Amino acid sequence: ATTIRDLTYDLLRRHGITTIFGNPGSNELPFLQDFPSDFRYILALHEGVAIGIADGYAQATGRTALVNLHSAAGTGNAMGGFANAWNAHSPLVVTAGQQIRAMIGIEPLLTNLDATTLPKPLVKWSYEPARAEDVPLAMSRALHLSSLPAPGPVYLSIPYDDWAKPAEPESLRLLDRAVSAAGALDAGAAVALAARLERSANPVIVLGPDVDAARTNQHAVRLAERLKAPVWIAPSAPRCPFPTTHPNFRGLLPASMAGISRLLEGHDLVLVAGAPVFRYHQYDPGPLLPAGAELIQITCDPDEAARAPMGDAIVGDVGLILAALADTVCEAERAAPQPREAPPRSAPGAAPLTSERVLDLMDDLAPRDAIYVNESTSTIEAMWERMRWEKPGSYYFGAAGGLGFAMPAAVGVQLAEPNRQVIAVIGDGSANYSVTALWTAAQNNVPVVFVIMRNGTYGALRWFASVLEAERVPGLDVPGIDFVAIATGYGMEAVRVDTDAAFAAAFARALKAGKPSLIEVATACHTA
Numbered sequence: 001a002t003t004i005r006d007l008t009y010d011l012l013r014r015h016g017i018t019t020i021f022g023n024p025g026s027n028e029l030p031f032l033q034d035f036p037s038d039f040r041y042i043l044a045l046h047e048g049v050a051i052g053i054a055d056g057y058a059q060a061t062g063r064t065a066l067v068n069l070h071s072a073a074g075t076g077n078a079m080g081g082f083a084n085a086w087n088a089h090s091p092l093v094v095t096a097g098q099q100i101r102a103m104i105g106i107e108p109l110l111t112n113l114d115a116t117t118l119p120k121p122l123v124k125w126s127y128e129p130a131r132a133e134d135v136p137l138a139m140s141r142a143l144h145l146s147s148l149p150a151p152g153p154v155y156l157s158i159p160y161d162d163w164a165k166p167a168e169p170e171s172l173r174l175l176d177r178a179v180s181a182a183g184a185l186d187a188g189a190a191v192a193l194a195a196r197l198e199r200s201a202n203p204v205i206v207l208g209p210d211v212d213a214a215r216t217n218q219h220a221v222r223l224a225e226r227l228k229a230p231v232w233i234a235p236s237a238p239r240c241p242f243p244t245t246h247p248n249f250r251g252l253l254p255a256s257m258a259g260i261s262r263l264l265e266g267h268d269l270v271l272v273a274g275a276p277v278f279r280y281h282q283y284d285p286g287p288l289l290p291a292g293a294e295l296i297q298i299t300c301d302p303d304e305a306a307r308a309p310m311g312d313a314i315v316g317d318v319g320l321i322l323a324a325l326a327d328t329v330c331e332a333e334r335a336a337p338q339p340r341e342a343p344p345r346s347a348p349g350a351a352p353l354t355s356e357r358v359l360d361l362m363d364d365l366a367p368r369d370a371i372y373v374n375e376s377t378s379t380i381e382a383m384w385e386r387m388r389w390e391k392p393g394s395y396y397f398g399a400a401g402g403l404g405f406a407m408p409a410a411v412g413v414q415l416a417e418p419n420r421q422v423i424a425v426i427g428d429g430s431a432n433y434s435v436t437a438l439w440t441a442a443q444n445n446v447p448v449v450f451v452i453m454r455n456g457t458y459g460a461l462r463w464f465a466s467v468l469e470a471e472r473v474p475g476l477d478v479p480g481i482d483f484v485a486i487a488t489g490y491g492m493e494a495v496r497v498d499t500d501a502a503f504a505a506a507f508a509r510a511l512k513a514g515k516p517s518l519i520e521v522a523t524a525c526h527t528a
């Protein structure tokens with residue numbers, strides 16, 4: 001008879017999943033034993049790294065990724081990753097081994113107490129099957145739910161004695177299920193929405209991560225060109241949904257109510273696609289919209305639509321709806337938006353380099369279709385002003401702002417995109433949260449170029465302290481860390497550079513190395 005384990009691996013194969021990201025414990029061994037030869041296991045040395053790599057892989061492939069963690073302690077170590085995956089609408093199935101059913105009641109070591117509660121509210125669903133025979137249905141349900149709109153992480157806790165039990169013959173039907181979401185506008189609704197856009201005198205488009213997740217960037221370009229509308233990126237951006245080199249591109253919106261309304265002053269219609277309204281960060285109260293402006297949100301997420309504090313919302317397939325609008329909207333009479341003033345390229349400077357200079361050097365030297373995975377938090381604005389990102393899937397940032405995302409996610413994105421160069425731009429503070437990702441990159445020869453921006457401080461917090469007028473705050477400096485020694489310790493080639501020429505030479509060398517490497521560059525603290 002087919003065992004629960006065999007049927008589960010067959011289910012994973014049917015979903016195109018043959019990679020497992022994880023860190024094992026005794027509860028997980030019966031799931032992993034006799035590991036099938038057509039699967040690969042990517043070992044992470046910490047569960048925050050396992051879920052981060054899987055998140056990068058899931059976002060870059062656009063398909064569900066599977067993570068296997070150790071009971072409660074492993075799940076707990078991954079909670080920062082759940083926060084980012086939840087906000088990013090990342091399709092993840094996270095499984096954790098549970099103690100043997102015969103002992104759970106007396107709570108021996110490694111019992112995952114109240115397992116289904118542990119990851120909430122950062123999962124779409126969490127479940128521990130009541131019987132071993134229910135595991136295949138639970139796995140099938142988790143796989144479908146993780147990718148159905150709005151995509152997101154789901155959690156399964158599975159007692160380790162379930163895997164060897166025989167599967168019920170009827171559960172083999174699960175292998176043939178085809179489940180998909182439709183979600184286009186009906187023709188009438190598309191015409192009505194297009195008419196509303198055509199009636200507006202001065203529309204503006206605000207794009208969010210789910211446009212890039214749907215790989216519908218080119219429809220957003222067509223719509224912006226038909227409407228002759230400027231395009232802003234929704235605040236706290238975890239992805240890049242529109243080419244930063246396009247003449248309609250205006251930049252990243254600030255993450256504040258007053259800041260956004262000020263910048264959108266004069267527009268009578270704000271079309272938001274693929275973003276919550278809005279992912280604010282600093283509290284700077286003001287009108288939610290400029291006077292006279294209406295807002296329409298297109299989102300795949302019913303909760304984003306329901307919780308928006310203003311405007312109208314349509315829940316559906318962001319890709320299909322943007323494509324339909326781009327096909328339906330008539331060419332606007334008005335003049336096309338003029339390109340924005342991009343900042344002048346920085347000149348070669350003395351050490352320590354400004355972060356702008358490092359960004360300019362990377363943008364000049366990297367392949368045009370390079371992918372940036374960012375966790376240098378005080379240089380986000382400078383990146384959005386300077387980097388030329390044109391293809392879909394060119395930029396990733398932790399969607400909940402949870403540090404420890406980018407180093408592992410860069411490994412996951414590079415595994416998913418072997419033909420594009422992934423560059424991880426990491427602050428010297430952020431670099432410590434998931435630093436063991438360097439070992440997994442070295443062990444699997446995943447050729448990410450890690451650039452550590454060393455300014456010796458938590459730069460973004462210094463900026464935020466000034467916003468909050470918080471004086472005399474301790475714990476904001478991170479001096480005396482040797483990332484070259486750390487990287488070398490995890491088996492990765494690394495170099496420290498301080499000057500323009502040294503960085504340019506090291507970066508060019510790293511791009512050609514065909515293996516992972518780390519460059520630690522001294523930078524002046526950005527918060528002027």
Ligand SMILES: Cc1ncc(Cn2c(C)c(CCOP(=O)(O)OP(=O)(O)O)sc2=O)c(N)n1
Binds near residue numbers: 378
């Ligand atoms: C898991 C976690 N811990 C702490 C923070 C708080 N935090 C911290 C500690 C930041 C400073 C990061 O410093 P860095 O060196 O990585 O980059 P910059 O110097 O460019 O800001 S930014 C920020 O929001 C966080 N976002 N996530």
Ligand SMILES: [Ca+2]
Binds near residue numbers: 429455456
């Ligand atoms: Ca720093």
